Amino acid sequence: MSANDPYARLPEVPSFTVTSTSVQDERPLQAAQLSGIFGVRGGGDVSPQLSWSGAPLGTKSYAVTVYDPDAPTMSGFWHWAVANIPATVTSLPEGAGDDAGSGLPGPAFQLPNDARVTRFVGGAPPAGHGRHRYLITVHALDVEDIAVPAGSTPAFLVFTMASHTLGRATLIGTAETPGAAEVVERIEVSRLIPALAGDIFAVLTDPKGHADIDASGMLMDAEGERVEQPGDRFLVHMDRDALGDLPLGKYDVEVVITNLIPDEEIAWTVEGRIRPHARHVYGYRLEPTEGGTLVTSYYDWSEIDEEWKERLVFPVVPESALKATLGILERTVRRRTAARPDAAGTR
Template sequence: MADAPFNFNPYDFLPQVPSFDVRSDDMADGQALPTPQLSGLFGAGGEDTSPHLAWSGFPDGTKSFVVTCYDPDAPTVSGFWHWAVFNIPASVTELPTGAGDPNGANLPDGAKMLTTDGGVRQYLGAAPPPGHGPHRYIFVVHALDVESLDIPDEARPAFLQFNMFGHTLGRATLTGLHENKG
């Protein structure tokens, strides 16, 4: 059961787009998330601190970015959204550690954060259920062909994803892992 979620990548079900580079000073692709990126709010012993992310090599014609964090291995039929920031200007190619704090003070001008599936408008760190096996936390930088998306403040990340459909020029992913052996 614990290995079953790793049999698919949810982004494989979307139209294929070019990839580009994303890196982090705080986490490594395919490795365990550090303690600051785990959840304190949901009792995983972390700090709910969003990781540093920097990206390059995105497609020509990029007019804005969206950054998301999604757990496809959550015990739901819809996964679990941990973070969503949109309307990041094309001139911005990096978010500092902690950009996903509740007040959004470290987000670039014009960028907006949505409420996560945990009901908070901030980065919500990893907190899988005890004994559910390893979960993937897929951080994605999406390059869009529009300067902004008109998304209501009360919208959720799935609605954002729906509105990005047809506007995504490229996608860069970085995946962190966490397991609560409980």
């Protein structure tokens, strides 16, 4: 997609700060902010939580817009527009932009978006069209009432705001839908770890080792015996509140080993309290090489249950998380081997 900046065509104004618990800047949108209305599996069409601060002096109201400049049109695509947010308001809860605008403060109101519905519509880039950006912007205005009709288009709102804008704060979510020939159902990342395969495998077969190398912050602890063969299980204590994305709180899951070849490969799936089980698979392959062991971490969702395809947008675990876990694995192996009485590894 072109890296065009749609705000380059507007008067330059100071920036201020906008944050969100729903969207990370320059990161893919969560399923909740994708569009089930437009057919995205698991899409929730839930407007993001927003908080802002540092608006210029003289701000009398705010407007919020969500805009995709990369849509295959000559004018982009407006997903959401809210006008007349009072200057005393500096946040919107997640889901404020539902059909009723239930989370909006009076006298704020929503304008019809480019789908001609008066609500937030999530991202839904066409398959194979590449990475789309979703510009989530809070506009600080010098008037309490921007004086546009409720049935106006978002483009007309922005046109009217141009001469009243004191500041503008933007964060960017992204989304991409693979084309038919681009569907990926497995992620693999590799890292050369300067350690013996046996020392690395000792961490991966230890239930507490799984909590030690977790990069998500959700794995609190683990209980069980060291695994030795497919079918072995152990318990993991999870805390979804660590991510702040889904209201699942604290819960337990069972890790079920699906493949185990000593010092060469280990893989597992996870069984939780929700049925049917998703059946996505996590694993590691170990290949001794010059300088240590080449460790490949993989996440495979090719065999997930059909019901889960409707519940979640895969991959649940991004490539960046696999890379982070490999880094933590190297650190954990180094610390454990250094703490051993003999301080020597075995293959």
